[in-house]
Amino acid sequence: MRNKLRALKKSDKKGFTLVELIVVLVILAILAALLIPALTGYIDKAKEKSVTAECRQVVMAAQTLYDEKYGEATTATVNITFAKDGSPTITFKKVADLAEVAEGNIDSITANNTTHKISAVQYTNKGITVKYDGAKYEKQ
Numbered sequence: 001m002r003n004k005l006r007a008l009k010k011s012d013k014k015g016f017t018l019v020e021l022i023v024v025l026v027i028l029a030i031l032a033a034l035l036i037p038a039l040t041g042y043i044d045k046a047k048e049k050s051v052t053a054e055c056r057q058v059v060m061a062a063q064t065l066y067d068e069k070y071g072e073a074t075t076a077t078v079n080i081t082f083a084k085d086g087s088p089t090i091t092f093k094k095v096a097d098l099a100e101v102a103e104g105n106i107d108s109i110t111a112n113n114t115t116h117k118i119s120a121v122q123y124t125n126k127g128i129t130v131k132y133d134g135a136k137y138e139k140q
Contacts, residue, residue, distance in 0.1 A: 047126055052137050054101045055123040055130040061099035062109050063118045065090050070116055082109035101125070 062082065069080050069089055080089045084106075092106040104125030112119040112134075121132040122140075129140040 048128055048139055051104070051123070051125045051128040052130050052139070054099070054104055054125055055121060055132055055137055057099040057101060058095060058104075058106055058109075058123050059118055059121050059132050061095045062090070062111070062121065065094060065098060066111050066116070066118065077113075079113055080111055082111065 066080055070078055073080075082090050082092065082095070084092050092109065095109065096102065096104070096106055101123075104123055107122040107124055107129070108120065109118065110120040111117070117134070118132075119134045123130050123132075131138050131140050
């Protein structure tokens with residue numbers, strides 16, 4: 001009888017059964033199905049925050065260039081404007097170069113020539129548009 005038990009023990013192969021492997025794979029698939037939507041949500045929020053930060057850089061660059069032009073002005077009443085091309089006082093390209101946002105697109109910049117502050121900026125990158133209205137940044 002003991003010889004038979006020893007023979008059975010020796011012939012037992014160690015390892016996982018097919019059912020155990022399938023159960024583990026099913027559990028991993030369920031966990032992946034739960035985590036992937038959460039991770040994509042975090043990725044989208046990170047992209048939005050990145051574009052908002054780039055818009056802030058554009059505002060700071062525009063304000064810096066505006067202040068430089070205002071400092072160079074010879075009269076107290078100066079009308080400083082921003083435009084995409086042509087012969088404006090400050091081009092969007094100069095602002096983008098100073099802000100180091102080569103990938104994005106500056107849609108508009110508005111300055112208040114009375115308060116000498118940037119009053120509005122609209123910036124688009126990665127399909128996300130962020131608008132600055134002089135006080136806050138909002139995703140459009």
